[in-house]
Amino acid sequence: MKKWRNIIVGGLITALFVFSLSGCAGKETESGSQENAADNVIITETGETLVQEQPTEEPETAATPEAQSDLPAPDVVPEEMPQEPEQEQVVSEEDQTESKGGHLQIVFMGDSIFDNSRDGTGIPYLTSEACDADCYNLAIGGTCAAIELDEKYESDQWTSRSLVGIVKAIRGDISTDIFNGTRAGEILSSGKVDFSKTDYFIIEYGMNDLLRATPMSNSDNGYDIRTYVGALRYAVSNLSEYAPDATIILCAPNYAMFYNGDKFIGDGNxxxxxxxxxxxxxxxxxxxxxxxxxxxxxxxxxxxxDGYTAEEYLEDGVHLTEAGRRLYADALSEMILSIEETKNN
Incomplete structure (x- = not known):
């Protein structure tokens, strides 16, 4: 009897040992091999570590609703979420909808940072004036780079005004009806702009992706358009294919300070x-x-x-004052003119 008891106990210990090993192996597989992970690790300027996945060979432009569970869970959910500040849109005759014979053609895509001030003080207008360019502003306030989880992704049922939606409309992959009621929609549906002849695509997103808690990336699908990184990859790769001679500039979101009502709850850092x-x-x-x-x-x-200059350059912690917009446009136009000089030499 004692012999059998020893055999049973030994078997249980062996089984537990094997189970423990298999559990550890499972974790190793989830995170990837040590060698692969090291290739994709980035240390940010704040000291945080980001793991960036490598793109797949073929862009995945959509994922099925059943696959939503493959998105990474939030690292942390703050007790108080920031409120999205509203800013009234200003539109004047400076907002261009057809060619004026500029030397360059520049197409802007983004959120309210580009969309709200469609007058002589807006970033797209000021940038284009400095670069002697026709300016087509396809920005839509309140939008993200990524499509949101409840938005339909099939081309014949498309419902997203995101960056991905704008790119699809430029390429003619979806109807422009979803953009009705916006200045971007007027330009896209007018038929007066040949986007394939664009010299510069200027893309500015990220503020609303943060505010809506858009997943940063999907390690299983580098082109997941429900994520910020996947949407940017989709946009750059598809615009490059559509207009191979165009230069694409990705603009980082500007520094911001966030509030919940009147209570300051943090900044961009x-x-x-x-x-x-x-x-x-x-x-x-x-x-x-x-x-x-x-x-x-x-x-x-x-x-x-930053926090020291925010009063001068930020109206509500997020949107830029006129001084901030001029600062932005001066720097962006300087970059474009520098690129042009390099091209011509």
């Missing part, structure tokens, strides 16, 4: 809405630009907007 801070979204934007061979405009660090 500290507030994490689930998948990183605004600075982390900026880092991912820079990563995609380098990976995809696009230009990168660091509106977060290079404009000198």
């Amino acid at each position: 500290t507030l994490n809405t689930g998948y990183g801070t605004l600075f982390d979204y900026k880092g991912s934007c820079e990563y995609v630009a380098k990976e995809q061979g696009a230009e990168f405009f660091d509106a977060y660090l290079d404009l000198g907007i």
